[in-house]
Amino acid sequence: xxxxxxxRCIDAAYASYIAEGLDLPPVSDxxxxxxxxxxxxxxxxxGAVVGGAILSVTGGTxxxxxxxxxxxHTGRKIGSLLLQSxxxxxxxxxxxxxxxxxxxxxxxxxxxxxxxxxxxxxSEDVRIFMEIxxx
Numbered sequence: 001x002x003x004x005x006x007x008r009c010i011d012a013a014y015a016s017y018i019a020e021g022l023d024l025p026p027v028s029d030x031x032x033x034x035x036x037x038x039x040x041x042x043x044x045x046x047g048a049v050v051g052g053a054i055l056s057v058t059g060g061t062x063x064x065x066x067x068x069x070x071x072x073h074t075g076r077k078i079g080s081l082l083l084q085s086x087x088x089x090x091x092x093x094x095x096x097x098x099x100x101x102x103x104x105x106x107x108x109x110x111x112x113x114x115x116x117x118x119x120x121x122x123s124e125d126v127r128i129f130m131e132i133x134x135x
Contacts (some may be wrong), residue, residue: 001032002033003031005049006026006028006031006035006040006049006052007031008048008049008052008130009051009052009068009070010027010028010031010052010066010068011027011028011053012070012071012072013068013069013070013071014027014028014068015071016056016071017076017103017106021077022103022105022106024054025089026079026101027066032055034054034065034066037056038056038057038065039054039055039056039083039086040052040053040054040087041046041053041082041086041089042054043069043073043078043081043082043130045073047111049069049070049078050068050069050070050072050073050078051067051068051073051078051082052066052067052068053067053068053081053083053085053086054066055089055090055098057089057090057093057095060095060097060099060100061095061096061098061099061131061135062086062089062090062093062095062097063099063100064083064086064099064100064104066099067079067082067083067086067100069082079112080116081100083116087132090132090134092095096133096134096135097131097132097133097134098131098132098134099121099129099130099131100113100118100129100130101127101128101129101130102127102128102130103127103128104123104124104126104127104128110128110130113130113132114130116132117132117133118130118131118132119131119132
């Protein structure tokens with residue numbers, strides 16, 4: 001996987017939030033380093049990258065660093081399939097829990113994860129922390 005292709009997909013996935021004026025950190029910064037240091041899964045359709053997930057499996061708990069789907073491909077269960085795949089990778093690495101952080105002004109994300117078994121575990125400033133039991 002090359003960083004520019006993944007960067008384009010991430011930027012497309014977050015474009016609507018940025019257009020709404022949501023103050024997000026640079027969501028695609030460091031993609032080349034993420035590819036080198038973490039597990040990166042991609043979803044493809046007709047040879048094009050349409051989604052992906054970046055997962056850290058170092059330390060005591062797996063951390064879903066980013067989950068993204070190109071908006072032209074939403075509604076096809078790509079995100080759910082990626083979540084299932086990262087959970088499988090985390091389990092294979094010996095983890096029993098997976099965590100993530102999302103933005104408080106992205107309530108659709110919180111409800112998306114909750115519908116898939118994730119629970120809110122805390123918050124700090126604009127971040128909402130969530131986790132899921134993988135056992």
